[in-house]
Amino acid sequence: MPDAARVLPLDGIAPLIGPALTMTPLAPCMRLILRGRAAAAAAAAPALGMRLPVLACRSARTGERAALWLGPDEWLILAPADDPLAATLAAALAGVAHALVDVSHRQSGLSIAGSAAATVLNAGCPLDLDHTAFPIGMCTRTVLAKSEIVLWRTGALAFRVEAGRSFVPYVWQYLAEAGREFG
Amino acid sequence: MLLIDCPYCGKRPEIEFSYGGEAHVARPADPQALSDDAWAAYLYLRSNPKGRHAERWRHTHGCARFFNAVRDTVSDFFVTTYKVGETPPAEAWPRAAE
Numbered sequence: 001m002p003d004a005a006r007v008l009p010l011d012g013i014a015p016l017i018g019p020a021l022t023m024t025p026l027a028p029c030m031r032l033i034l035r036g037r038a039a040a041a042a043a044a045a046p047a048l049g050m051r052l053p054v055l056a057c058r059s060a061r062t063g064e065r066a067a068l069w070l071g072p073d074e075w076l077i078l079a080p081a082d083d084p085l086a087a088t089l090a091a092a093l094a095g096v097a098h099a100l101v102d103v104s105h106r107q108s109g110l111s112i113a114g115s116a117a118a119t120v121l122n123a124g125c126p127l128d129l130d131h132t133a134f135p136i137g138m139c140t141r142t143v144l145a146k147s148e149i150v151l152w153r154t155g156a157l158a159f160r161v162e163a164g165r166s167f168v169p170y171v172w173q174y175l176a177e178a179g180r181e182f183g
Numbered sequence: 184m185l186l187i188d189c190p191y192c193g194k195r196p197e198i199e200f201s202y203g204g205e206a207h208v209a210r211p212a213d214p215q216a217l218s219d220d221a222w223a224a225y226l227y228l229r230s231n232p233k234g235r236h237a238e239r240w241r242h243t244h245g246c247a248r249f250f251n252a253v254r255d256t257v258s259d260f261f262v263t264t265y266k267v268g269e270t271p272p273a274e275a276w277p278r279a280a281e
């Protein structure tokens with residue numbers, strides 16, 4: 001049997017690095033979708049090392065782990081690729097009604113940062129990305145042109161974009177095209 | 184762009200949402216007991232008012248939740264939005280004035 005090698009959607013694409021805009025493909029990581037009610041969220045907290053955010057469109061972080069509110073009973077959990085979290089979380093949730101799905105390979109991510117990042121995102125995303133409307137730590141599912149994305153503001157001028165695996169090249173090219181005027 | 188007030192996420196651009204038809208259409212408790220006409224009416228006949236209309240929406244590209252809205256079909260103005268299972272404010276309810 002031949003060796004299987006993992007191919008990432010942005011393999012071979014070099015980061016864009018300019019004075020006002022940098023775009024970087026993100027390395028593989030663990031992604032889990034947890035769905036459940038308050039009891040499931042409470043049961044997950046000790047295994048995660050943090051409480052799941054209950055405020056709409058807000059995130060929580062501890063160390064290398066992050067939990068993003070996607071809906072009133074849905075969270076996207078991000079962790080390093082070698083994190084044993086999936087097993088510990090499944091064990092902690094045993095007996096509580098929930099759904100825990102590993103979507104690490106379903107989607108892929110990129111980071112976009114710089115003084116022009118919000119402007120470039122707004123070339124395809126209709127949300128108000130001003131700090132008052134979309135502060136640091138805010139996250140949401142939304143759209144970028146023809147693709148659905150998860151957008152997370154990780155810093156004053158930095159965002160993480162997650163999209164379905166087959167959409168990621170489109171998202172990258174769309175943002176790169178929109179960013180051309182910023183060098 | 185038209186902003187729709189998702190009961191979970193707040194005001195969000197219209198293109199994140201999808202329309203889900205008239206709200207509060209209750210499935211008959213005993214479909215077997217219905218005449219063909221009554222069943223067809225449940226399946227296909229909707230109120231289609233000129234004015235306030237209670238309808239289902241889904242924040243598809245957001246929290247992905249269904250919710251209800253009262254919208255004016257003449258002006259496209261959203262009078263109110265509310266979670267499934269909740270009752271809208273009486274002044275927004277389209278049938279209260281009848």
Ligand SMILES: [Zn+2]
Pocket residue numbers: 189190191192193242245246247248
């Ligand atoms: Zn929503």
